[in-house]
Amino acid sequence: MDKLTEIMAHTRxxxxxxxxxxxxxxxxxxxxxxxxxxxFIESLAKAPGLGVIAEIKRRSPSAGQIAELxxxxxxxxxxxxxxxxxxxxLTDEKYFGGSLKDxxxxxxxxxxxxxxxxxxxxxxxxxxxxxxxxxxAGARCILIIVRALKDDEIARxxxxxxxxxxxxxxxxxxxxxxERALRFEPEMIGVNNRDLARFRTDLAFSEELIPxxxxxxxxxxxxxxxxxxxxxxxxxxxxxxxxxxxxLMKQEDPGQLVSALHELE
Ligand SMILES: O=P(O)(O)OC[C@@H](O)[C@@H](O)c1c[nH]c2ccccc12
Numbered sequence: 001m002d003k004l005t006e007i008m009a010h011t012r013x014x015x016x017x018x019x020x021x022x023x024x025x026x027x028x029x030x031x032x033x034x035x036x037x038x039x040f041i042e043s044l045a046k047a048p049g050l051g052v053i054a055e056i057k058r059r060s061p062s063a064g065q066i067a068e069l070x071x072x073x074x075x076x077x078x079x080x081x082x083x084x085x086x087x088x089x090l091t092d093e094k095y096f097g098g099s100l101k102d103x104x105x106x107x108x109x110x111x112x113x114x115x116x117x118x119x120x121x122x123x124x125x126x127x128x129x130x131x132x133x134x135x136x137a138g139a140r141c142i143l144i145i146v147r148a149l150k151d152d153e154i155a156r157x158x159x160x161x162x163x164x165x166x167x168x169x170x171x172x173x174x175x176x177x178x179e180r181a182l183r184f185e186p187e188m189i190g191v192n193n194r195d196l197a198r199f200r201t202d203l204a205f206s207e208e209l210i211p212x213x214x215x216x217x218x219x220x221x222x223x224x225x226x227x228x229x230x231x232x233x234x235x236x237x238x239x240x241x242x243x244x245x246x247x248l249m250k251q252e253d254p255g256q257l258v259s260a261l262h263e264l265e
Contacts, residue, residue: 002197003061007095008148011124014094022128024163030135031165037116040086040141040167041188041218044241047085049264050231051241053120053220054084054248056106058097062199067249072102075249076109080117082255083262086141088120088243098122100133107138120169126153128160135164143169145196146177158184169220178209189213190220190243203233210237228260235264 001009037043044051056075059065069075072089079087089106090098103121110117118140123130125142126149134142142161144154161168170181171190181189191209194201201224213219221234222243231242242261248254 003199004145004148004196007061007092007124008126010094011092012126015127015129018129019127020129022132022160026132027128027135027160027163030132031163033165035140035165038118040118040120040169043085043118044188044220045218047241048262050235050239050261051085052258052261053086053088053241053243054079054082054254054258055088055090055122055243055245056098056102057090057245057249059095060245061095062194062201063246066246069249072098072105073109076106078254079248080110080113080115082248082253082258084117084248084254084258085241086118086120088122088245089139090245091121091123100137103134103137103139111138124148125157128156131157131160131164131166135166139166141167141169143171145171146181147173147196151180151183154180154184171222172209173205175209175212178212182214186217188218188220190222191239192222193225194223203230206234206239207237210234210239213238228257228264231261231264 058069089103090096091100093099120141121134121139122143144157169188169190170186171192172178172181173192191206193203193205206221210219219239220241221239225242225244226247
């Protein structure tokens with residue numbers, strides 16, 4: 001069994017006690033609610049140069065322990081100071097050391113500081129209940145990992161996100177996955193440079209796949225970006241934004257990398 005299959009099985013198991021039908025009305029409550037600040041895609045689209053989604057990630061199956069972080073607020077503060085365009089909060093506990101509580105902590109912190117940086121709930125989504133949890137916690141976007149899901153599951157998640165007024169990041173890693181993603185009329189696609197089954201990371205995945213993404217869809221390059229030069233490679237391939245975890249978690253001041261990426265042209 002590959003790692004992604006293992007994680008998905010674990011996620012489904014964890015979810016079982018919380019599973020219940022989620023009505024359209026419950027989701028639509030969030031969709032109808034007036035919100036302050038830009039949406040997730042909007043914030044990336046208006047960023048100068050390469051937009052930056054800064055990720056809060058304590059550990060991962062491939063990197064092991066990344067950062068000792070008792071409170072997600074610490075990292076949220078750094079990311080706001082660094083002028084990140086969006087924040088990704090990993091909410092998976094077992095493999096990434098995050099939690100839904102982290103997401104609440106981060107969105108509360110942003111609100112308390114009168115900022116409007118939009119957040120992504122980064123998790124292995126399989127059921128609309130997780131979309132509802134994301135909306136309740138103040139996220140503006142969810143992740144759909146195309147290779148982990150069947151078409152009907154993707155449709156159900158993407159409908160739920162639409163009702164709740166959330167953007168969706170469709171994550172792909174191969175050309176056939178891009179084909180599948182395009183059937184759901186995505187507004188944003190992320191090319192994961194890391195193969196979630198084998199954990200090999202190579203920016204060549206972005207260089208090959210991003211040029212195949214239609215121009216009107218916002219293209220994100222995810223994983224394995226450490227330097228402005230890495231950013232330049234994916235920017236030249238057509239990425240409008242990058243999703244960075246490890247490199248930003250390990251920096252005392254993430255602002256330098258963020259501003260170098262904003263300056264690309
Ligand atoms: O730490 P990195 O190499 O900068 O990667 C960040 C992000 O792309 C990665 O955490 C990620 C991309 N897709 C995912 C899906 C699930 C969990 C994690 C991920």
